[in-house]
Amino acid sequence: xxxxxxxxxxxxxxxxxxxxxxxxxxxxxxxxxxxxxxxxxxxxxxxxxxxxxxxxxxxxxxxxxxxxxxxxxxxxxxxxxxxxxxxxxxxxxxxxxxxxxxxxxxxxxxxxxxxxxxxxxxxxxxxxxxxxxxxxxxxxxxxxxxxxxxxxxxxxxxxxxxxxxxxxxxxxxxxxxxxxxxxxxxxxxxxxxxxxxxxxxxxxxxxxxxxxxxxxxxxxxxxxxxxxxxxxxxxxxxxxxxxxxxxxxxxxxxxxxxxxxxxxxxxxxxxxxxxxxxxxxxxxxxxxxxxxx
Numbered sequence: 001x002x003x004x005x006x007x008x009x010x011x012x013x014x015x016x017x018x019x020x021x022x023x024x025x026x027x028x029x030x031x032x033x034x035x036x037x038x039x040x041x042x043x044x045x046x047x048x049x050x051x052x053x054x055x056x057x058x059x060x061x062x063x064x065x066x067x068x069x070x071x072x073x074x075x076x077x078x079x080x081x082x083x084x085x086x087x088x089x090x091x092x093x094x095x096x097x098x099x100x101x102x103x104x105x106x107x108x109x110x111x112x113x114x115x116x117x118x119x120x121x122x123x124x125x126x127x128x129x130x131x132x133x134x135x136x137x138x139x140x141x142x143x144x145x146x147x148x149x150x151x152x153x154x155x156x157x158x159x160x161x162x163x164x165x166x167x168x169x170x171x172x173x174x175x176x177x178x179x180x181x182x183x184x185x186x187x188x189x190x191x192x193x194x195x196x197x198x199x200x201x202x203x204x205x206x207x208x209x210x211x212x213x214x215x216x217x218x219x220x221x222x223x224x225x226x227x228x229x230x231x232x233x234x235x236x237x238x239x240x241x242x243x244x245x246x247x248x249x250x251x252x253x254x255x256x257x258x259x260x261x262x263x264x265x266x267x268x269x270x271x272x273x274x275x276x277x278x279x280x281x282x283x284x285x286x287x288x289x290x291x292x293x
Contacts, residue, residue, distance in 0.1 A: 001254060001292040002264045003285055004037030005030060005278065006079055006236065007063075009046075009270035010056035019056075019271055023063070024070040026274035031074050033283035034290075036264060038067055038074050039109065042081045045118040053121065061094050068102035075105050079201055079236070079266065080182035082113030083135050084124060088142040089162055095143070096171045104172035108143060109180040109201065112136050112189070133188050135159050140179065140196045147176035180234070186216045194220035199232035201266070207256040210235060214260055234264040242267060242281055251288045258292040265289070 007026065012018040030038055042060040045053035060078045068076055076098065081091065091108075099106035112132040113119075119126035127135070138157040145151050146167040155162040171177050180199040183189040193200045194217060202213055214233065221228040235257060241249030254265055269277055 001258045001262065001289040002036035003034075003282060003289050004039065004075075004234075004264055004266040005035055005274070005282065006039045006041075006266045006268045007271050007274065008041050008268050009050060009272070010058050011051075011270075012056075012272050016056070019058070020066065022271050022274065023067060026269075026271065026278060027067050027071040027074070029275040029278040030282070031071055033278055034286040035074055035278065035282060037077065037107075037266060038071070039077045039079045039266060040064060042078045042085060043115060043118055044085075044122050044124075045115070047115065048117070053117070061098060064098055064106075065101065068098060068105065071105075072103070073105075075107055075178075076102055077107030077178075077180065078109045080109035080111040080180070082115070083110060083132055083139050084113045084119065084126060088139040088160055089146065089165070091139065092143040092146040092167060095177055096147070096167055096169075099171040099173050099177045100169055104174075106171070106173065107178040107180050107199070109182055110136065110139065111182040131159070133192075136181075137192060137196075140181070140192065143179070144176065144196070147171060178232075180232075184213045186213070190217045191220045191224075193217060193231060194224050194226050194228075197231060199234060201234045201236065204236055204238050207260060210257060210262070211260050232264065233260075233262045234266060235262050237265045237267050239267065242285070245281060247281075247284055247288065250285060251292070254289055255292055258289075 040060050040063050043057050046055040046057045064076045095106050095108045116126050138160050142155050146165045152166045155165055178198045181193045181197040182201040184202050218228045239250050239253055
């Protein structure tokens, strides 16, 4: 099992000018610790459950570009991009640019979006949920077409129409940047994972809950003729054991997920003193989780 970090808070007592050095130090610490993945949230406003819009939030792909320049091995992605935030053609171009400049380390994490307040706040259209899922599927198809070297022709969908799906230069990752669809909705989200995705990401849940979601995903894969084992399984963990520095307890918790086939666990952190937290809590956990398989 591999370990990743998810940076989701950007308030710094020293002010905004401290964020760049803090993130650069976090990237260096993560690579030194053997961390597999660094992700950030994709929001315009900080989430209500993390303090709300009065608290800091950085634009996701600019932040990942900065981290790409300060790292060399760790994979970079968003958990997850809301489908409403960027036009699909632009999104494919952004992720391709990140992949190119990072040497093939980009993942496109995407979902149906949910935070209505930030959409209304900045004047971004926020269609009903059913339409957002329709747009999600079209966006995934557009990105995959833009990453197909043999197809730069038009795309005609219900919500998006592109005259040309050119993407020059192409991504470095082969056959394309990893596509991760986030969420555990059993009727739509996990079916989209089964049809299109290279990876999935589930929110915190008990091993029994995660196992149930995987059973649903497997059924969708069987119905669609997809190899379930080719989909990388990831989860977010808010482990209390890790929070209090109980490494043995954290490893025991993660062993239950490893038995379900989880390949990567992602733990949230704040940008403030993330480097110190990684060195103290994450670095000792990396080799222990690697032994879980």
